[in-house]
Structures are given as structure tokens and as C-alpha cells.
Amino acid sequence: MGVVIDNDRCSIARALALLGERWSLQIVRDVSNGVRRFEELRDHLGVARNVLSNRLSSLVAAGLLERVPYRESGSRQRFEYALTPSGRELWPVLTALMAWGDRHLVDGPPPVEPEHVGCGGKVSLVPVCEHGHVVEPSRELGLRLGSAPPWSGLSS
Amino acid sequence: MGVVIDNDRCSIARALALLGERWSLQIVRDVSNGVRRFEELRDHLGVARNVLSNRLSSLVAAGLLERVPYRESGSRQRFEYALTPSGRELWPVLTALMAWGDRHLVDGPPPVEPEHVGCGGKVSLVPVCEHGHVVEPSRELGLRLGSAPPWSGLSS
DNA sequence: TGGCTGAGTTTCGATCGGCAACCCTGCGGT
DNA sequence: ACCGCAGGGTTGCCGATCGAAACTCAGCCA
Secondary structure (H helix, E strand, O other): OOOOHHHHOHHHHHHHHHHOOOOHHHHHHHHHHEEEEEOHHHHHHHHHHHHHHHHHHHHHHHOOOOEEEOOOOOEEEOOOEEEEEEHOOOOOHHHHHHHHHHHHOOOOOOOEEEOOOOOOOOEEEEEEEEOOOOOHHHHHEEEEEOOOOOOOOOOO | OOOOOOOOHHHHHHHHHOOOOOOOHHHHHHHOOOOOOHHHHHHHHHOOOOHHHHHHHHHHHHHOOEEEEEEEEOOOOOEEEEEEEEEOOOHHHOOOOOOOHHHOOOOOOEEEEEEEEEOOOOOEEEEEEOOEEEEOOHHHHEEEEEOHHHHHHHHO
């Protein structure tokens, strides 16, 4: 009936322990989008300062963000936040979440869509196997346990 | 410096208002994987009963899960939970999260990997535009605002 | 009648998020 | 030298949420 493994060694569970609350992913999205400073984040997200402060610390501690010093002329040195490579690799999660939200939570046309710079086409995430086959999710997407038998469903 | 839209009309923000805490996505993952009953979920996730109860209600209310009656011989009729089409469409989010967790949070080989049933190859999510071009995320992935100018970064 | 089981609900202490007030550090102006 | 200011937090308080455990409820069986 599916692959069920210990929940605490599940990658999804681990990822959610860090990212699974209301602000972390929105912070990552904003930072990746050029909203990098504390006050900008606070204004844009409407999150409380202490919470933002906590989240930023955890994200830095987890290696998703890093503090980079900057100085604007006439001001002292301050820090802003930038994505690390590991943080940048969250883009599929954000893209998938955005696509899902657009389809199921938003009435009317999506407020913003990913596009292929240069050709302008809409971008979607397609599951492809290492041999180049496009996988039809509902029928052909399975799970392998460690290096064990295939199965249908989705877990980890 | 990126596309920045009102946070409250952002699909990611809306999706996270529903899914953005520790349990919702894990419940969806487990249900999609055949763990469908209250006690099974509680055992597998280690979540408190009242919280599980709340989450299940919200997910049902949001149309991600539905209660389906069943009866085991010698027991009264009970309900289990099944994914609706909208819940099933969260698979890219879960897949992306799993892939990210595997790369950045787990030491050693991934506990479980998505595979192409029938050829056995590992599956990954590839961004492809509607004209069939494979998009290189760091350089060619942009955002279009409503139906407006392209841009780099990732938001919504 | 009484016990058992799955599926919750209630209760209560601990933790978390929101808000507002406060602090700390340099800079520029006087 | 002193003052004010602004970004970037920290602290305190309070109400909401979480976790654990006890309690409830409904039907099946003996």
C-alpha cells in the first residue's frame, strides 16, 4: 500500500521541521526576489519583528541564508541577507507551490508566472527520469526504498 | 531587482497559509502513501491527536482531503481520508521538498527516491517551457507579472 | 450488561506568534 | 562633544496554538 519509512528519517519531515511554518519559505522567496533587508522583509511580509529575527537566525544557522555586509553612503555598515547555494536550490519547491496555489487558491489569472527568459513561454515542472522519459505522475511515478522495490504512491 | 507583488495576493503566501506548518504536508504525503486512518497517521507522524484532528478538518475543508466511509468486518462504519484531485496535485511540492531534503539535510544516501515505474530510472523535476525548451534555472528562469515584463528572481 | 476499539474532544501546562516599547550603534549636523 | 536619527534588532506581555494525557462516544461482540 505504499512505501512507509520512519517518519523521522524522512526528508520531507526534516525539511518541514525547518521550512514548515508560515514565514520561512516566504522569506526565501522574498530574498531570492531582491527583498533582502530586515525592514523591507518586515514591511513586505507583515511579520512581527521578533519572529522575523528568529526565522532569519534559523535560516542562517541552517545554511540557507547568509548575512552579507553592506553600507549605504552616510550610514554605518549593516547586514542584508542573501541566498546560499542551498537556499537557491529551493526554487523547485517555490515554483511547485506557486503553481499549485495558482490552480487551486486563486480566482482569476495567476498574479505572476514563471517564464522562460528568451522565449517567453510559460514554465512548468515536468518529472523526467534519468533515461529521459517524461513520467506521467498518476501512473508512472513510483518510489524506490533505499535501493529496493518500486512502488506507487508518494512518501519518503 | 525582481518582481515583488502584494504579499497577500501571492499564491505562495496563500498556499502556505494552509500548508505552511509542520504537519499538513506530512499528512498529505502519508495519505498519498496509503496511511489513511486517524490512528495510523497519529502513530506514524507522532502528532498529537487534537492537532491531527484540526489539521484533518482544515484539509478536508480546503478540499484537499475527503472523508470516505469504510467498515472492517466486526467493526462499525468509520471514516478514512483520501486525497482529492487537488490534493493529488501537490505531488510536485512533495517531490521537490524531498529532493531538497535529500540533498541538504540527509547524510548518506536518500532513504527513498522517486522512480519511473517501468524503466526504474530516478525521477527529477525539470523546468520546461511550453515550447519544449528545457530551462536552466539559474539563468533562464524568470517571472512574468500578470501579463507584463519578464524578470529574474523568484516571487509571486 | 459490560468491555473493547477507533476516532475524536477536553483539559491543562508549555511554547509560539503578534504587537508595542525599548535599546544599541554609528553617522551626520552643530 | 553632544544630539538626533535610522536600521536592525531585543524584551515583555498577551492571546493563540501545540503536545500529552485523560475523558467521551458509538457501535460491535460476548
